[in-house]
Amino acid sequence: MPYSFPLGPYHPALEEPFKVKVQCKGEVIESATVEVGFSYRGIELLAQKRNWVEVITLIERVCGICSNTHAMTFCLAAETIAGIELPKRAAHIRTIIAELERLHSHLLWAGVGAEDIGFHSLFMEVFTLRERVMDTLEAISGNRVNYGMNCIGGVLRDIPDPAAHLPALDALAKGLGEVVIPTFTQNPTALARTRGVGRLSREQAVEWAVVGPVARASGLDIDVRKDQPYLSYADLGFESVVRPEGDVQARVVVRALEMMESVRLIREALLSLPPGPLRATQGLPEIPAGEATIRTEAPRGEAFYYVASEGGASPARVKIRTPSFVNIPAIEPMVMGQPLADLSIIQASVDPCISCTDR
Amino acid sequence: MAMLKTILGNLLRPSRTRAPADMPVVPPTYRGALTHDAGRCTACGTCAFVCAPKAIHFTQDPGISVSWHFFIGQCSFCGLCEQNCPTRAIHLRADVPGSTNSAGGDGLRLESVIHLQPCTRCGAAHVPLPAATMDALWAAGADEAERGYCPDCRRWAASARLRTAFTPDGAVAEGGRHDR
Amino acid sequence: MNAVWSYLVAIAVWPGLLFAAPLGWLELWFMRKLVARLQGRQGPPFFQPFFDVMKLLGKETVIPRGVSRGIFLALPLVSVAAVTAALAIVPLPGNPVPSLPGDVVLLLYLMEVPVLCEVLAGYVSRSIYGQVAAMREAILSLAYNLPFLVAIIAMAQVAGSFQMRALQEVPYGLVHLLAAVTFLLALPARMKLNPFSIANAEHEIIADSHIEYSGPPLALFKLSHAIEVVLLTELFAVVFIPATPWPLVNLVVYLVAGILVLGGVTLLATTTARLRLTQAFRFYWVWGGLASAITMAATLVR
Ligand code: SF4
Ligand code: SF4
Numbered sequence: 157m158p159y160s161f162p163l164g165p166y167h168p169a170l171e172e173p174f175k176v177k178v179q180c181k182g183e184v185i186e187s188a189t190v191e192v193g194f195s196y197r198g199i200e201l202l203a204q205k206r207n208w209v210e211v212i213t214l215i216e217r218v219c220g221i222c223s224n225t226h227a228m229t230f231c232l233a234a235e236t237i238a239g240i241e242l243p244k245r246a247a248h249i250r251t252i253i254a255e256l257e258r259l260h261s262h263l264l265w266a267g268v269g270a271e272d273i274g275f276h277s278l279f280m281e282v283f284t285l286r287e288r289v290m291d292t293l294e295a296i297s298g299n300r301v302n303y304g305m306n307c308i309g310g311v312l313r314d315i316p317d318p319a320a321h322l323p324a325l326d327a328l329a330k331g332l333g334e335v336v337i338p339t340f341t342q343n344p345t346a347l348a349r350t351r352g353v354g355r356l357s358r359e360q361a362v363e364w365a366v367v368g369p370v371a372r373a374s375g376l377d378i379d380v381r382k383d384q385p386y387l388s389y390a391d392l393g394f395e396s397v398v399r400p401e402g403d404v405q406a407r408v409v410v411r412a413l414e415m416m417e418s419v420r421l422i423r424e425a426l427l428s429l430p431p432g433p434l435r436a437t438q439g440l441p442e443i444p445a446g447e448a449t450i451r452t453e454a455p456r457g458e459a460f461y462y463v464a465s466e467g468g469a470s471p472a473r474v475k476i477r478t479p480s481f482v483n484i485p486a487i488e489p490m491v492m493g494q495p496l497a498d499l500s501i502i503q504a505s506v507d508p509c510i511s512c513t514d515r
Numbered sequence: 516m517a518m519l520k521t522i523l524g525n526l527l528r529p530s531r532t533r534a535p536a537d538m539p540v541v542p543p544t545y546r547g548a549l550t551h552d553a554g555r556c557t558a559c560g561t562c563a564f565v566c567a568p569k570a571i572h573f574t575q576d577p578g579i580s581v582s583w584h585f586f587i588g589q590c591s592f593c594g595l596c597e598q599n600c601p602t603r604a605i606h607l608r609a610d611v612p613g614s615t616n617s618a619g620g621d622g623l624r625l626e627s628v629i630h631l632q633p634c635t636r637c638g639a640a641h642v643p644l645p646a647a648t649m650d651a652l653w654a655a656g657a658d659e660a661e662r663g664y665c666p667d668c669r670r671w672a673a674s675a676r677l678r679t680a681f682t683p684d685g686a687v688a689e690g691g692r693h694d695r
Numbered sequence: 696m697n698a699v700w701s702y703l704v705a706i707a708v709w710p711g712l713l714f715a716a717p718l719g720w721l722e723l724w725f726m727r728k729l730v731a732r733l734q735g736r737q738g739p740p741f742f743q744p745f746f747d748v749m750k751l752l753g754k755e756t757v758i759p760r761g762v763s764r765g766i767f768l769a770l771p772l773v774s775v776a777a778v779t780a781a782l783a784i785v786p787l788p789g790n791p792v793p794s795l796p797g798d799v800v801l802l803l804y805l806m807e808v809p810v811l812c813e814v815l816a817g818y819v820s821r822s823i824y825g826q827v828a829a830m831r832e833a834i835l836s837l838a839y840n841l842p843f844l845v846a847i848i849a850m851a852q853v854a855g856s857f858q859m860r861a862l863q864e865v866p867y868g869l870v871h872l873l874a875a876v877t878f879l880l881a882l883p884a885r886m887k888l889n890p891f892s893i894a895n896a897e898h899e900i901i902a903d904s905h906i907e908y909s910g911p912p913l914a915l916f917k918l919s920h921a922i923e924v925v926l927l928t929e930l931f932a933v934v935f936i937p938a939t940p941w942p943l944v945n946l947v948v949y950l951v952a953g954i955l956v957l958g959g960v961t962l963l964a965t966t967t968a969r970l971r972l973t974q975a976f977r978f979y980w981v982w983g984g985l986a987s988a989i990t991m992a993a994t995l996v997r
Binding site for chain 3: 497
């Protein structure tokens with residue numbers, strides 16, 4: 157007897173409201189439709205009504221998890237229009253915050269993933285680790301989310317004592333290497349729930365134009381940090397993580413190894429923090445007429461910003477394409493033919509960020 | 516069996532649940548509720564300009580005072596007002612808890628009344644410059660009289676100084692009282 | 696004391712409701728506390744399971760539209776009544792109920808009733824989540840009942856009788872060990888614990904088959920679950936742990952054994968993820984089947 161089963165918009169497996177509606181026969185999913193738009197806020201339009209300072213605060217709230225990515229990408233775009241060269245120290249600090257944010261985003265994902273396969277103990281361990289990252293972010297920026305670090309032309313806050321944050325990184329690397337990664341890759345029940353589940357082949361990945369860890373888990377080696385290095389990534393040297401399998405397990409592994417790479421990047425950036433000013437400009441920014449498109453690698457994949465200025469007090473247009481926006485539709489081919497039980501972990505495996513998607 | 520090792524280890528360690536008394540350390544960079552020093556504020560409006568959620572606004576009592584208002588329910592604790600205030604009148608303090616109330620609620624509201632003063636030259640009511648700023652501007656003690664001037668009279672005074680610099684014989688008579 | 700009175704006492708007082716409910720709450724608290732400590736958390740206070748039930752008792756009962764009121768309210772009652780009656784048959788020391796021939800069959804039947812009630816509760820709820828949970832519960836019961844029933848039947852085979860007292864008096868041997876292992880294999884699924892918490896997988900289907908239940912009926916289901924935990928652990932202890940001639944010592948041993956068994960399944964639950972229904976089914980028919988076959992073979996070889 158076929159029946160339809162709605163996952164969402166309010167469901168324990170989702171952190172944010174979106175809906176995957178599936179048609180099932182027995183426990184097998186025959187078709188799926190994804191609905192988004194439950195938390196639409198019209199940020200792109202609002203951005204045209206805010207001045208260049210306010211708009212950063214606004215853009216930072218596109219997403220609650222990768223908030224820094226959005227503010228940073230917007231600032232990069234504004235800087236490109238105005239021809240402002242970012243001071244080296246500011247670039248390093250932005251890189252550190254961006255990678256810390258990736259860490260906490262991936263850890264959040266790992267926790268949610270663990271919870272979706274019913275692994276509560278793993279969830280607890282992952283979130284304990286995440287707390288270290290949040291504490292570090294709070295120590296640097298003063299906030300656990302929406303760090304408010306970016307301004308056009310640089311960063312607002314310094315990292316006066318870089319070495320103070322190294323113990324947290326050590327604890328993180330230890331926790332990841334000794335608990336989280338071995339459990340996800342060796343625990344028989346965790347493997348039973350992730351291996352071969354929700355496959356997205358390389359061809360499908362190209363066809364559905366996925367980005368970020370989802371693409372890299374399907375064998376597509378795309379990462380803006382490597383393809384078009386920005387900030388300090390070229391100086392620090394960056395290795396992307398690619399897996400060919402395309403299943404949930406591969407997505408777990410890609411994110412896990414990326415976290416190790418992030419820890420390495422943060423450590424190097426902290427140790428090699430160059431001296432110099434934090435901002436290239438002082439006072440309120442003045443952005444001349446012009447336009448810029450900027451791509452950065454958000455935790456979930458490529459974030460794309462188009463910013464146009466007519467020289468006025470506010471941007472003329474801010475176009476935001478977030479990584480989840482392209483990744484979420486790929487849930488449909490992933491769940492086809494899979495058991496209903498795997499629906500929640502499959503949708504979670506693309507790390508859908510609804511707040512970004514709805515903007 | 517990493518998990519088994521971990522959870523058995525947890526059994527031996529004390530719980531990670533934090534008791535209410537065991538508060539995490541608040542970093543000095545923490546942005547809590549803000550405080551406003553009316554004595555330093557010039558009512559320039561920069562803070563309201565940079566505040567995206569419009570937590571700061573001004574009201575006027577024409578000729579008497581300008582009031583600076585803040586409502587915590589709208590504040591996003593971005594710290595931009597503190598960063599941009601030219602006279603450092605605003606501080607987001609680490610020792611004051613941040614958001615505790617909803618936007619519709621009755622959280623912290625601040626109001627600072629900045630009394631206008633009559634210009635010592637023309638009598639027009641204006642926002643006086645903070646004492647520290649005045650010390651910086653007129654450190655040399657020269658033109659002490661300008662301290663009480665309104666912005667327009669300050670401009671007039673500056674212009675007069677320039678004119679004296681160019682026409683040292685002081686041919687220009689007293690005048691140029693601006694329109695109000 | 697005549698038979699009717701002894702049954703009443705057994706169901707209402709010892710080892711029935713009055714004893715089983717607090718013990719069940721204690722055991723549930725123990726499991727929750729242990730899980731919490733294993734996960735590095737503080738855990739609930741001692742009276743939490745009791746508070747949970749009391750709180751539910753004070754809440755409004757909402758009956759979904761289009762659902763037969765009678766069945767909806769009867770199911771939790773039947774469930775509690777069945778587990779309590781089942782517990783009354785278990786020959787715990789001091790149980791006033793006389794042993795009947797064939798009471799093992801009655802016990803096994805009564806133990807299936809709460810499962811049946813849960814399945815029905817899911818089906819009558821008119822919620823797709825409840826119905827999927829009910830389907831999962833029903834299929835899972837087909838899986839775990841293989842080792843579960845075989846463990847008891849093997850003991851009956853050795854005893855040559857379907858009477859609880861006879862089961863208890865079987866001289867201790869290899870079959871006890873094998874059957875105990877087989878029984879333990881079925882236990883996590885019967886208790887709906889990880890890795891077999893499939894019918895109550897909140898991240899897949901929001902809740903278990905009680906999804907539409909609220910207030911006192913839900914409290915009854917919770918109570919039924921608490922008593923079922925006591926029933927399962929004490930049944931294990933009574934059947935598989937050798938009895939001493941001193942009833943009081945037996946009682947203590949049984950209670951301790953019950954707690955130990957719960958500690959074991961809790962440890963398993965905290966180190967595992969939730970399996971899929973098909974995986975659980977395969978597990979029970981392959982490993983449960985193998986254990987059952989070995990156990991049955993042992994009863995013949997003897
Ligand atoms: S607080 Fe600062 S920024 Fe705001 S009006 Fe006063 S002087 Fe200007
Ligand atoms: S901290 Fe930010 S949101 Fe709050 S009043 Fe200042 S500028 Fe406005």
